[in-house]
Amino acid sequence: MNSSQSESQFIKEKLQISNEELDDNESENDQDQDDENKDQEEENLKDIVNPEIKQLIKERGLNMVSYEDLIVEKKEREKELNENRQKLKESQTRQWLIKHKKREFIDFDDKERSKLKQYFRSLDGDGSGSIGLRELEDPLISLGIAESKEDVKKIMDQVDKDHSNEIEFQEFLDIIKAKEKGNGRSQKNTAIINFFKDMINGQLGDGDIQTKNLPFQLIISTIRRKKLLDAIMSTNQEKKKEGEKVMKAYGKLLAINNAPKQSNKQNDSKQPSQRSSFSNKK
CATH class of the missing domain: 1.20.5 (Single alpha-helices involved in coiled-coils or other helix-helix interfaces)
Incomplete structure (x- = not known):
């Protein structure tokens, strides 16, 4: 046998030994994992009597x-x-x-509920099946259902049965229906339901706002813009008053939500001057 053949044979034998050792290690690891799983199983069953x-x-x-x-x-x-x-x-x-x-x-038939379900999903950005305070602020204030962030929170608390600070679709419907224990259907509640029915059917107000097949967020934006214009230009005192209410509430909401951003910008603008004054002292 020449030297090259003997080297080849030697390498083969080494590889075989290495593979056998690897198989042994894997079987040992598998056994360790099985033992660990078994211990975990027994631990999980301890509390069950x-x-x-x-x-x-x-x-x-x-x-x-x-x-x-x-x-x-x-x-x-x-x-x-x-x-x-x-x-x-x-x-x-x-x-x-x-x-x-x-x-x-x-209140709403099956077809209308299906459309409202679409509106709800458009607010549910993460697809979790529930929406929180922040997602409700814009639509409820823009539609004139709530007048402040605190109002939105109160409305949520009335229907948030599990106190999760988030509402699901049925609770969303309860908000639209203004469903409260012990209270009958008020004129305002009926008006809100009719408002959503008109929105679903594609028309609002005097027919000047077409909403059919539009995304809910765009509908809300269109309605808010119309109410803000009514506050400034409408000769109808009722529309003007409603528009002014929405304008005031929405302006307040923007001020609250933008306050942290503005304070951060002010802090950022102060930092260079502080650094320069420190360097001047040096």
Whole structure:
């Protein structure tokens, strides 16, 4: 056997040994991981006393899910179930009212609710299924439903059943309907519902604002612009008064929301002068 063949044989033997060692290490790591997983499974089952529940968890392969995670998931499913029951109940109620020719008692039919759902999703920027105070400020103030940031917060608190500081679609509908416990339907509440119905059907006011197939944010912007113009130019005193109310509320909202930015700019402008005065002292 020449030297090149012997070298080749030597390398092959070394590679074989290396592969065997690697396989041994991998099997040891797998065993360590299995042991660690088993320890974690036992740890997760410690807090569960009921033997039937323990057995059920093992049979369904839920050992690696913590008890706390299971409780959270259970609550989420219960919440989803209650919401679906509520939707079904409302849908059945609407169908009953339609069948018995009592449409005047329906706030929004299925088609209108579908459109309102689109409006809601346009406010839900992150797709979480809920919207917060900041997303509601602009539309509620622009539409004249609220007059200040504090008003928006109060309206949210009235319908925020789970106190999450965010509202979901049904709570959004409750705001539009101005639904409060123990209160009957007021003239203002009816006006707000009619306002949204007109928006859904594509026309607002005297027909001068076309809203059909427009994105909700653009509709809000168009309505706000119209109200601001009414505040300045309208000869109709009622429209002028409503426009002035929106102008005042929206101006205040802009001032509050822009205040941190302005203070940061002022701080940034002060810093160079402070540095220059420090260098002059040196």
